[in-house]
Amino acid sequence: MWKKYGGKGVNVLNQKEELRSRILQEILPGEQISDDDLYARIDRCMDKHFANDFIRLEKRRKLRREIFNSIRKLDVIQELLDDDEVTEIMVNGPDEIFIEKEGRIFKSPLQFENQERLDNIAQQIASAGNRIVNETNPILDARLEDGSRVNIVVPPIAIEGPVITIRKFPKEIMTMEKLVQLGSITREAEVFLRKMVQAKYNIFISGGTGAGKTTFLNVLSGFIPRWERVVTIEDSAELQIQNIDNLVRLESRNANVEGKNQITIRDLVKSALRMRPDRIIVCTSSNAKNQCFYCISSSQPASSTSFKFSISCPNISVVSCIALVLLNVICGLPFVSIVIWSTSRNSSFLVFFG
Numbered sequence: 001m002w003k004k005y006g007g008k009g010v011n012v013l014n015q016k017e018e019l020r021s022r023i024l025q026e027i028l029p030g031e032q033i034s035d036d037d038l039y040a041r042i043d044r045c046m047d048k049h050f051a052n053d054f055i056r057l058e059k060r061r062k063l064r065r066e067i068f069n070s071i072r073k074l075d076v077i078q079e080l081l082d083d084d085e086v087t088e089i090m091v092n093g094p095d096e097i098f099i100e101k102e103g104r105i106f107k108s109p110l111q112f113e114n115q116e117r118l119d120n121i122a123q124q125i126a127s128a129g130n131r132i133v134n135e136t137n138p139i140l141d142a143r144l145e146d147g148s149r150v151n152i153v154v155p156p157i158a159i160e161g162p163v164i165t166i167r168k169f170p171k172e173i174m175t176m177e178k179l180v181q182l183g184s185i186t187r188e189a190e191v192f193l194r195k196m197v198q199a200k201y202n203i204f205i206s207g208g209t210g211a212g213k214t215t216f217l218n219v220l221s222g223f224i225p226r227w228e229r230v231v232t233i234e235d236s237a238e239l240q241i242q243n244i245d246n247l248v249r250l251e252s253r254n255a256n257v258e259g260k261n262q263i264t265i266r267d268l269v270k271s272a273l274r275m276r277p278d279r280i281i282v283c284t285s286s287n288a289k290n291q292c293f294y295c296i297s298s299s300q301p302a303s304s305t306s307f308k309f310s311i312s313c314p315n316i317s318v319v320s321c322i323a324l325v326l327l328n329v330i331c332g333l334p335f336v337s338i339v340i341w342s343t344s345r346n347s348s349f350l351v352f353f354g
Contacts, residue, residue: 016063017113019045020070035072042067075121076110087168093161094118115161122152122162141236149238173242176219197223214238217281228278233268235284248275
């Protein structure tokens with residue numbers, strides 16, 4: 001039960017770190033406590049700490065939630081993750097947090113107590129994904145439990161302190177019908193792409209950051225027959241394919257601190273070709289695309305491949321595909337049929353090689 005205290009008013013938020021430290025001291029090493037037990041300990045600590053001070057109910061609830069998030073979740077970032085209107089979170093050191101809402105970027109009033117706390121959050125995200133980020137490996141791509149994509153850059157690469165960028169994915173699944181209603185794609189293009197997917201054409205999707213490549217690829221996957229075997233290969237698992245029962249998901253792995261045990265996109269493509277796939281979906285950055293093109297020519301006649309490239313100039317994909325078609329003709333390899341769909345924030349275009 002919430003209580004109302006009498007006495008002198010206090011700035012509750014400035015005492016968050018002190019309360020957090022007291023609660024952590026009460027938790028024994030290796031002790032497993034539930035969320036309800038943790039909330040109970042927070043309440044007891046707050047009752048004792050503010051016994052002679054006045055604290056508003058609204059501030060108490062906020063402080064209670066923030067202490068819980070700082071111990072069990074991702075501290076101040078968690079509040080932004082729980083906000084459905086926020087689509088992207090950008091942490092530029094402990095004192096600057098920016099968010100994206102409805103395509104516009106705003107500065108958030110939230111801050112970390114200090115850089116050490118931000119360092120701990122970066123390590124927490126890395127360890128949750130069984131990854132490492134430190135001075136030797138200062139760049140990390142990972143994902144959160146809800147599927148949100150995370151990029152972390154730490155010093156000495158990041159001069160002002162750890163930089164964390166989180167791309168949230170909408171909870172509501174996007175469909176082709178919604179894209180048509182929003183005017184993002186015409187009905188004629190929707191009918192054409194449906195036929196291309198069902199006919200197992202090779203499809204390339206390219207575009208700049210935030211252009212909607214992953215969303216569009218998820219939408220196209222809705223045209224794949226449920227009974228087909230699909231293998232997805234990604235740098236960092238982002239796809240949310242819903243309608244496929246026989247689905248295999250593969251994710252590349254960076255080298256360890258000794259520079260060993262790296263699993264590349266090319267390694268996964270080789271393995272996927274031996275899994276009897278009906279379709280292979282590859283999501284990768286532009287610098288790895290040339291390693292993946294051979295998948296089209298070497299795959300089974302009944303299979304198809306979809307690629308998603310993160311490149312700012314979609315013409316690169318067009319040129320690469322023209323070179324691939326010419327190479328097949330010169331070398332006498334099986335001819336390939338390719339559809340390229342390029343997305344950007346302002347426009348889209350399609351190129352067809354038949």
